[in-house]
Amino acid sequence: MTTLAGESLNSCAGCEVALLNLGETLLDLLPQIQIVHLPVLVDNKYYGQLGQSSRLTLPKAVVGLVSGGIRNTEHLELLHAMREQVDVLVALGTCAATGGLPALANLTPEKSITEFAFTQAPSLAVQGPNAPMPQPKNTSIPEILPQCLPLSAHVKVDMVIPGCPPHPEWIAEGILSLLEGRPAAFPSRSVCSSCPTWRKGTPGNGSEGNRPVRRMLEQPSYDPEAPLSSMQCLLEQGFMCLGPVTLAGCGGRTGSPKCIAARTPCRGCQGPALSSSIPSVEYVAALTAAGINGATMPDKPGYISRFNAACDALLQLRESTRA
């Protein structure tokens, strides 16, 4: 019996729903696992079952699954407690791996977030500087940290299960590889490598090489009766598709990329294909190759770094020069 502890930090619970989307496979796994902590399903408490302890404690476990990035002081305390108590720390999903989509908040000063919510929102009874704000210093709510960061910015992470949310097959692969004591086999190539759409190839003439980016206010062209393989690559059709720089595997081992299956372009939720690269630089090269003028893209950080704002070296450089 392998003990398992789970925590959800700056997250949406989508990773936990993906875990449940193992379906009956999960029921078959359960006899091999003892869940000692997992707030969404299990009633273990931090301060003792009667809430009388003043110190946060987590139980010991072999495997620790953590979803969500680190955004406040409680997340940080829980992450350190988890690191101390588990043998193998697993970053479950893109938020834990890279900060994920909620790290888009890093493009906004943290003060403006609380100011909007508590002094400017149109539904507030009291607006402006006199509106009462939450007070982490005087109460027991955590303080917001300046940035939303991945787990690896704070502690050593032993395994990353990618995806927003991860495909259940990768969650099973992660857990089974640990139970069986073997290395996990996760995807390593880009979304394009598993995308069935057809490509015309390099446009090759100057006029095509300067097409503007098309926003999803327009319709991609495809025949709904025909399979995905008869749809032209959405990037070639001029739409922002982050497939070239995004890790494959959102559709599992054999499935098509999920957003492509919905006839919509990829936004990069599986995280960067290569951890050593700067996806925002590589992406501009991919656009050029498809004959698209990257300069016409509205909201560059919101597109190129939608799931990677905490880790994009170029964005951080831009922020630091602005400051």
Add this chain to the structure above:
Amino acid sequence: MVRLTESHLRIAPLSRIEGHAALDIYLDDAGNVADARMSVMSLRGFESFIQGRPAEELPRIVTRICGICPWHHHLASTKAVETAMGVTPPPTAVKLRELCQMLATIPDKILHFYFLAAPDFVLGPDAPAAQRNVVGLAGANPDLARRAVKMRYGMQMALERFTGKAIHPVAVLVGGFSKPLLEEERRALLANVAEAKQFALDSMALARETLLPPFIKQFQDMGEYASGYLGTVDANDNVQLYDGDLCLMDNTGVRTRFAPKDYLTHIAEETAEWTWLKFPYMKKAGGLKLEGQNPLGLYRTNALARVNVAQGFATPLAQKELDIFRKEFGRPVHLVCLYHWARLMELVYCCERAEELLHDPEITGREVRLASIAPKAGEGIGHVEAPRGTLVYHIRTDDAGMVTMANIIPGTTHNNAGMNLSMKMAAQKLIRHGECSEEILNKVEMCLRAYDP
């Protein structure tokens, strides 16, 4: 019973719920509960960081607010953007959206009832904490647990086969829907829904006859209060989940119908120092008080609220269940554990409504999206009924169609005051003279779980 040694209890994390929250209980010198407060622990800042993003990307960003009800954020934000840009999606797209909302709500309700709430009812509030969960449920009643797991999974996969992605969906686009429903997909979904409907009816009967009745008295003893209720109704005053007028019923049962765009006339939000979650209240009350049998300004949302504000359900089996419910409990109903009962009636309704939509000849129409939309400056308010309650999006865009303001009030926020008062009342009734137990604290949490936050 255990003699408490501390005057401050911190119950954290509140468990078998979807969000991140803690309950602080403060005892007076006599060991009785002076106050109890539920704090929501995080603020992720979506309203701020979606500013500056292209408005048509909003439906693909806000899904990450909730991985359990991403479809509802996907839908409500799309409706707000469409209003701001002044576009109307084709009728087939609207039907496909409502169909997806039904298909997404079915597994959500199964998840809540069987995985989160039922362990308390099947194993008992006093079962050891280590067993009081879905794993324990699977041990105690393996057939029921396996059926619940299969039904939830089956519906998620059916939704995924049609729309590509079930968790954090992408198929709803500003101006329509990304793909039409093919005839073979329609037939496959009908089979899935027929199976789900049978399971919904069985679940309803199990809850109504066996699981909930022994707990009615226990919940009455934990405190009950009259409040306002908010939900959505159709032209005939029936429960509607996708679109319609909002209906706010006050503590005395007086109902006010209004268009969602007028939400600021009827609802305002207070803030507190001790939680990151705001407190909406009925504006006409002039304020909010978290105390008493008839708390000032407090209203609630989610399933029980919806059946309180509506006259009925537009589908026959859900209406039949509502007739039984009304005969037994009247209207409005305030008892918090009856949220579960109402939730299962809605599960029946979602299955019936999905069937209706799948039989609509327009559902397989080919015209699912406007060809091209010009970005423009505007203001839009869009809403849907999410499993956890009314979900309101209010946005503004500039000439380039970029978001300049976004105000979001999710279901759980509407219920913030209600959840706080229900737990405080339960703690005050059950923790007396400095004595407490794990069972007592779990019963306090059962009051919270009823809201499915």
